Amino acid sequence: MRSEAETIEMESTEEYRTNTTVHLVRISGDVGHMKESLASVLMHLEKINGRLRYTENSISAIKAIGITITTFLTIAIALIGVLK
Numbered sequence: 001m002r003s004e005a006e007t008i009e010m011e012s013t014e015e016y017r018t019n020t021t022v023h024l025v026r027i028s029g030d031v032g033h034m035k036e037s038l039a040s041v042l043m044h045l046e047k048i049n050g051r052l053r054y055t056e057n058s059i060s061a062i063k064a065i066g067i068t069i070t071t072f073l074t075i076a077i078a079l080i081g082v083l084k
Helices: 004-083
Strands: none
Touching: none
């Protein structure tokens, strides 16, 4: 027969194991939820990066057009001044 101390120790060990198992199951569920959330965030980030890339290309095109127009206007004004 087991003594009272051994019985209490066995119950404590079983309770500890049960609590640990419950805690690990909760953690596992939380990790699964975090993975799903992270996947959603990554998809959204890819979408935003695509829009940002498009916007950067548009800004570069506008800058190029602006520089070209400024150059032509500067040359035209200089020619008008020289010809007068």
